[in-house]
Amino acid sequence: MRLKRVFLICFGVASVPALGWSAWTAMNAWAAWSNATAAVRGAEAMGDALHLVEALSVERGALQERALSVGAGVENLAEIAQHNDALLDRAEQSLRAAGLPVDPATRARDILVAARTRVADGITRPLAERDPNLVPAILAQLYERLDAVEAAVTLAEQKVTAASASVGRLVAVGSLAVDMRAIAGRRSSHLSGWFGGRPFSRTQADEVMYLTGKLQQTWDQLRQQVVVLGDPPSLSTAVAETHDRFFTKAEPVYRDLVDVARAGDKPPLTLPDWRRWTIAALPGTLPARDAAIAEAITHGQRLAEAERMRLAVAVTATAAALTLAAAALFVLLRSLIHPIQRLTAAVAQLASGNIEATVPGLGRGDEIGAMAAAVEVFRKNALDLRQINLRFAAALENMSHGLAMYDAEERLIVTNPQLCTILGLPIGSLVPGMTFTEILAIRIAAGHYPGRSVDEIYIERRHTFKSVEPSCIEEVIDGRTIEIASQPMVGGGCVLTVEDITERRAAEAHITFMAHHDALTGLPNRVLLRSRLSDAIARASRDELCVVLYLDLDRFKEVNDTLGHPAGDALLQSVARRLAAELRQTDFVARLGGDEFAIIQAGAEKSTDVAALAQRLVRALAQPFDLDGHQVVIGTSIGIAVAPADGNDPDALLKAADLALYRSKENGRGSWSFFEHGMDTRMLARRSLEMGLRRAVAMEEFELHYQAIVDLASGVVSGFEALVRWRHPERGMVQPNDFIHLAEEIGLIVPLGAWVLQRACADAASWAFPLKVAVNLSPVQLGGSGPLSAVSAALAISGLDPSRLELEITETAMLTDTASTLVKLKELKELGISIAMDDFGTGYSSLSYLRQFPFDRVKIDRSFVQGLGKCAKSTATFKAVVDLCAAMGMAITAEGVEAEAQLMALQSISGMQAQGYLFSRPRPAADVPQLCRELGVGAEVHHKAVFRVLG
Numbered sequence: 001m002r003l004k005r006v007f008l009i010c011f012g013v014a015s016v017p018a019l020g021w022s023a024w025t026a027m028n029a030w031a032a033w034s035n036a037t038a039a040v041r042g043a044e045a046m047g048d049a050l051h052l053v054e055a056l057s058v059e060r061g062a063l064q065e066r067a068l069s070v071g072a073g074v075e076n077l078a079e080i081a082q083h084n085d086a087l088l089d090r091a092e093q094s095l096r097a098a099g100l101p102v103d104p105a106t107r108a109r110d111i112l113v114a115a116r117t118r119v120a121d122g123i124t125r126p127l128a129e130r131d132p133n134l135v136p137a138i139l140a141q142l143y144e145r146l147d148a149v150e151a152a153v154t155l156a157e158q159k160v161t162a163a164s165a166s167v168g169r170l171v172a173v174g175s176l177a178v179d180m181r182a183i184a185g186r187r188s189s190h191l192s193g194w195f196g197g198r199p200f201s202r203t204q205a206d207e208v209m210y211l212t213g214k215l216q217q218t219w220d221q222l223r224q225q226v227v228v229l230g231d232p233p234s235l236s237t238a239v240a241e242t243h244d245r246f247f248t249k250a251e252p253v254y255r256d257l258v259d260v261a262r263a264g265d266k267p268p269l270t271l272p273d274w275r276r277w278t279i280a281a282l283p284g285t286l287p288a289r290d291a292a293i294a295e296a297i298t299h300g301q302r303l304a305e306a307e308r309m310r311l312a313v314a315v316t317a318t319a320a321a322l323t324l325a326a327a328a329l330f331v332l333l334r335s336l337i338h339p340i341q342r343l344t345a346a347v348a349q350l351a352s353g354n355i356e357a358t359v360p361g362l363g364r365g366d367e368i369g370a371m372a373a374a375v376e377v378f379r380k381n382a383l384d385l386r387q388i389n390l391r392f393a394a395a396l397e398n399m400s401h402g403l404a405m406y407d408a409e410e411r412l413i414v415t416n417p418q419l420c421t422i423l424g425l426p427i428g429s430l431v432p433g434m435t436f437t438e439i440l441a442i443r444i445a446a447g448h449y450p451g452r453s454v455d456e457i458y459i460e461r462r463h464t465f466k467s468v469e470p471s472c473i474e475e476v477i478d479g480r481t482i483e484i485a486s487q488p489m490v491g492g493g494c495v496l497t498v499e500d501i502t503e504r505r506a507a508e509a510h511i512t513f514m515a516h517h518d519a520l521t522g523l524p525n526r527v528l529l530r531s532r533l534s535d536a537i538a539r540a541s542r543d544e545l546c547v548v549l550y551l552d553l554d555r556f557k558e559v560n561d562t563l564g565h566p567a568g569d570a571l572l573q574s575v576a577r578r579l580a581a582e583l584r585q586t587d588f589v590a591r592l593g594g595d596e597f598a599i600i601q602a603g604a605e606k607s608t609d610v611a612a613l614a615q616r617l618v619r620a621l622a623q624p625f626d627l628d629g630h631q632v633v634i635g636t637s638i639g640i641a642v643a644p645a646d647g648n649d650p651d652a653l654l655k656a657a658d659l660a661l662y663r664s665k666e667n668g669r670g671s672w673s674f675f676e677h678g679m680d681t682r683m684l685a686r687r688s689l690e691m692g693l694r695r696a697v698a699m700e701e702f703e704l705h706y707q708a709i710v711d712l713a714s715g716v717v718s719g720f721e722a723l724v725r726w727r728h729p730e731r732g733m734v735q736p737n738d739f740i741h742l743a744e745e746i747g748l749i750v751p752l753g754a755w756v757l758q759r760a761c762a763d764a765a766s767w768a769f770p771l772k773v774a775v776n777l778s779p780v781q782l783g784g785s786g787p788l789s790a791v792s793a794a795l796a797i798s799g800l801d802p803s804r805l806e807l808e809i810t811e812t813a814m815l816t817d818t819a820s821t822l823v824k825l826k827e828l829k830e831l832g833i834s835i836a837m838d839d840f841g842t843g844y845s846s847l848s849y850l851r852q853f854p855f856d857r858v859k860i861d862r863s864f865v866q867g868l869g870k871c872a873k874s875t876a877t878f879k880a881v882v883d884l885c886a887a888m889g890m891a892i893t894a895e896g897v898e899a900e901a902q903l904m905a906l907q908s909i910s911g912m913q914a915q916g917y918l919f920s921r922p923r924p925a926a927d928v929p930q931l932c933r934e935l936g937v938g939a940e941v942h943h944k945a946v947f948r949v950l951g
Contacts, residue, residue: 023318025313025314025317044097045094045095045097045098045100046171046174046175046293047094047174047290047293047294048087048090048091048094049091049094049095049105051087052087052090052091052105052108053178055080055083056084056108056112057185057282058080058279059077059080059081059084061188061192061275061279062077062080063077063115063116063119066119077116081116084112085109088108088109088112091105092105167299169225169228169229170229170235170292170293170295170296170299171292172225173222173225173226173229173288173292174288174289174292174293174296176218176221176222176225177222177242177285177286177288177289177292178289179218180215180218180219180285181282181285181286181289183211183214183218184211184215184246184254184282184285186207186211187211187212187215187254187258188254188278190204190207190208190211191208191254191257191258191261192271192274192275194261195269195270197271199264200261200262200264204261205261205262208258208261208262212254212255212258215251219247222239222288223239226239226288232295234291234295235288235291235292237291238287238288238290238291238292239287239288239291241287241288242284242285242286242287242288245284245287246281246284246285249281249284250281250282250284253277253281254281339360339361339368340368342360342361346358346375357379359372359375359376359379360372362376396414396415396416397416397417399416399418400499401418401497401498401499402415402416402419402420402421402423402498402499403415403416403418403419403495403497403498404419404439404495404496404498405489405493405494405495405496406436406494406495407492408491408492408493409435409492410435410436410437410465410493411432411434411435411436412430412431412432412433412436412439413432413493414432415430415431418498419498422482422498422499422500423446423476423482423498424446424448424476424478424480425442425443425446429442430442436461436462436465437454437458440457440461441454444457447477448477464486464488464494464496465488465492465494471484471485471486472484473501480502481500481501482498482499482500482501483498483501484496484497484498485497485499516528516531518590518591520572520573521572521576522576523576523589523590523591523597524588524590524591525590525591525592526592526593528590529588529590529592529600529650530650532588532590532600533546533548533600533650533653534649534650536588536600536602536643537643537647537648537650539602540643540644545604545605545642545643546600546601546602546643546644546653547600547604547610547640547643548599548600548601548640548641548643548653548654548656548657549598549599549601549610549614549617549638549639549640549657550596550597550598550638550639550640550641550654550657550658550660550661551579551597551598551599551637551638551661552595552596552636552637552638552661552665553575553595553596553621553634554634554635554636554637554670555633555634555635555669556568556594556634557595557780558779559627559632559634562820562821563627563820567627567628567630567632570627570628571625571627571634572595574625574627575597575621575625576589576597578620578621579597579599579620579621582613582616582620583599583613586602587599587601587602588602598654599613599617601613607642607674610640610674611672614640614672615672617636617638618635618636618638618671618672621636622634622635622636635669635670636670637661637665637669637670637671637672638660638661638671638672638673639657639659639660639662639663639664639673639675640657640660640672640673640674641653641654641656641657641674641675642674642675646675656675657675659675660674660675660676663676665745689739690742690746692728693726693739693742693746693748694746694748696728697743697748697751697752697755700755701726701728701729702724702725702726702727702752702755702756702759703724703725703924703925704722704723704724704725704756704759704760704763704924704925705724705725705922705923705925706720706722706723706763706773706922706923706924706925706928706931707720707723707920707921707922707923708720708915708919708920708931708935709721709772709774709913709914709915710914710915710919710935711913712907712912712913712914713910713911715936716935716937717931717932717935717936718771718772718913719771719772719773719774719804719806720771720772720773720928720931721773721774721775721776721808721915722760722763722774722776723736723922724736724740724752724756726738740778744778744779744780747780749778749780749781750780750790753781753790754790754793754794756775756776757790757791758793758794758797760775760794761795761797761798761800761805762797762798762800763925763928764798764800764804764805765798765799765800767929767932768929769932769937770801770804771804771932772804772805772806772834773800773804773805773806774806774808774836775807775808776807776808776838777808777809779809779810782809782821782824782825787824788831791805791807791828791833795831795833801832802831802832803832803834805833805834806833806834806835806836806856807828807833807834807835807836808835808836808837808838808859809825809835809836809838810837810838810839811839811840822852822853826853834856835853835855835856835857836855836856836857836858836859836893837850837855837858837859839859839895840858840859840861840881850885850888850890851888854888854889854890855890856890856891857890857891857892857893858881858885858890858891858892859893859895860878860882860892860893860894860895861895861896862895862896862916864877864878864881864894865878865895865897865902865906866896866902868901868905868906869899869901869904869905875905878905879909882909882912891911891913892911892912893912893913893914894914894915894916895915895916896916897914897915897916897918897919898918899918900918902916902918903918919935920934920935
């Protein structure tokens with residue numbers, strides 16, 4: 001009962017004042033909210049009424065202009081009337097919502113309709129016959145209408161001020177702005193009569209001067225009121241705009257017009273112009289009005305919202321107080337015995353082990369609540385302990401490590417299944433309660449620690465229980481690797497964690513391997529090469545020869561360009577396998593990057609051993625490669641350096657081998673060279689030539705020479721072959737054999753070839769005779785992606801007939817990707833040009849290419865021509881080739897004709913063409929007309945040797 005009395009006392013002290021305060025607050029909030037809402041409605045009604053006054057003033061001026069004008073005037077009265085009718089409707093609604101009389105707006109509507117009717121009737125007569133009292137009467141009615149509406153504005157202002165003083169002060173600013181507009185409007189009305197043609201009386205002049213002073217006085221009051229309000233930002237901006245638009249710009253004009261009117265002068269503007277100017281000028285007084293009304297509405301809405309929130313809080317507090325009182329009464333009416341009985345039953349369930357039982361009475365603030373809270377603490381502790389045990393068991397079973405916890409007596413107290421799995425023991429073979437020595441015995445029985453006893457292992461590992469031991473690595477019976485870490489516990493015992501690190505060790509080994517090996521081929525990379533080379537050089541200093549072979553693949557770029565990078569990667573892998581197959585176990589091969597490889601040959605006794613290895617490597621890499629159905633033939637060039645003679649460190653030795661490699665490339669592909677002192681000088685010369693060639697391509701330091709091609713049957717010139725020359729600024733004329741190969745290596749052959757095509761087509765187009773021009777196409781050009789576009793562009797720019805262009809390709813252009821090459825040749829053929837196989841008989845599988853692609857012409861290499869007339873076998877071989885080509889419908893051209901005996905042998909074969917020094921050396925383009933005159937075009941050949949043969 002003591003609890004009940006205390007509760008009643010507290011309830012009486014707290015609830016009754018709370019209820020009284022809540023009710024008092026709610027009533028005050030309701031009154032304040034009602035006043036703020038009324039102020040907002042009044043401000044809105046005032047704003048609508050003020051806008052109506054402005055709009056009616058505009059219509060008043062328009063009606064006045066319509067009555068005084070001969071024409072229709074400058075205003076569209078129909079649109080103005082429609083707009084003002086809508087404003088009248090809105091003003092009536094706002095006045096009615098604010099509890100204000102709507103009679104002023106209704107009266108204004110009636111008078112406005114009558115005024116419109118009178119003006120409409122009056123302007124039907126000529127200006128001279130109109131009623132002179134029409135305009136004054138209309139003005140009187142319109143002023144009466146404006147006064148009626150402004151009366152409603154005044155009443156709205158009074159109601160707003162009564163409802164909310166703060167909103168009323170803002171409304172007062174709007175009223176002052178309206179007063180300014182009204183004063184300015186009345187002043188404009190006096191001037192309007194003057195602009196309409198009536199004289200400006202002295203009385204009007206005095207009234208206008210009074211209104212001008214009144215306007216300035218009202219403006220000063222408005223600005224003072226804004227300052228008192230604290231210069232609200234939006235209102236201050238509007239006041240500044242009013243000052244700029246009206247008092248700075250319009251008011252000086254008004255005053256000047258008043259001076260002119262008082263002086264009795266004529267108006268400087270027509271009535272329509274005056275009307276347009278006033279319509280633009282008078283609204284300049286309104287920004288302050290609009291901003292004040294908007295600020296009043298916004299301020300009132302904020303007040304209303306704040307009071308509404310206060311009202312909601314008060315109502316909520318009242319409801320809460322009532323609810324609290326009801327709850328307290330309900331508690332007082334209930335017996336205290338039931339809660340105690342329920343709490344007793346819950347304690348009994350907890351004692352029986354049901355820790356999920358609900359404890360009643362939690363949250364109570366009395367003695368029962370305190371007892372329930374204490375019981376709940378015990379229940380939560382039991383739940384937490386069970387949850388901890390569950391989590392601990394889940395962690396043990398799901399952790400990737402094996403775990404064994406031993407107590408101070410070296411007995412196993414905690415373990416997990418992963419421990420048996422990692423150690424390779426049957427699941428469940430290790431259970432809590434086993435001693436450390438018993439577990440060692442189980443491991444030895446399973447095959448661990450072969451040949452060792454339990455005592456030996458125990459003596460070795462017993463310190464685990466006393467000090468932190470760095471993790472140790474063990475190899476288990478199935479070849480896996482485990483890591484065991486120990487952490488002693490306070491009070492004795494320790495925790496052992498066992499991890500299977502087999503995959504990690506493998507990953508680390510793989511990372512180490514990748515750091516020193518090439519990912520594509522699996523060969524050692526440059527880093528490992530330098531390390532091995534340093535060791536080899538050190539051994540060489542102790543009378544053991546160390547040799548480095550630097551390999552660079554020939555025509556590898558062509559494979560990449562034609563078949564793509566995947567084929568290039570496959571080729572590099574095949575090359576790596578062939579290189580490894582040619583080496584001894586003591587040799588070392590590495591990929592340096594791109595298509596470059598290096599080999600360390602150990603144990604070589606003399607240079608012949610090195611040369612033999614180089615010869616094997618060249619021969620092995622010269623054999624064709626099969627890349628997914630594409631037969632590819634490449635090769636290799638090798639540079640050789642020997643330590644310590646050619647270098648005492650890896651960088652110097654590799655540089656020497658690299659210089660020797662360049663010598664091999666200069667000597668021709670598929671060769672090898674030993675480093676010689678002075679090669680660096682030649683290398684500098686080659687680089688100088690390369691830089692000069694790049695400049696020459698950019699500056700177009702090339703020119704074309706042309707060698708005649710003679711038709712032996714008719715004895716006339718049938719065309720010319722274009723041969724490029726480099727006019728070097730220092731070396732003079734450079735022959736193509738000295739720079740074409742370099743241009744192909746450094747990738748300049750494509751822009752150079754495009755220039756040759758364009759220059760040759762342009763020269764041929766300028767010839768007087770429609771002779772053919774033959775242009776050589778490099779394998780690199782044909783292997784690229786743009787031979788078709790380059791040829792098309794050259795023909796389009798020059799305007800040359802495609803039938804006059806013949807492209808010559810060598811058999812090597814078809815070695816890397818025969819199918820792709822044939823597709824490109826067919827695309828070129830579709831342009832209408834001819835295609836010839838150049839240097840026939842010097843490449844691979846020539847007959848196969850003749851069968852796969854129908855060449856228009858075959859140019860037989862000079863090596864076949866040289867034996868004509870001297871060797872019966874050469875003549876027979878030549879004729880066999882000619883017969884084969886004739887049977888396939890291909891024309892024949894013999895290259896390198898230099899002797900009359902060769903010409904006589906060729907003359908006996910029908911349908912032959914020939915070119916060579918016997919007819920003409922290559923000549924500049926300017927000499928082509930002279931060659932045509934000398935050799936004949938459409939006539940007999942004039943060369944003396946040809947005369948002797950034909951004669």
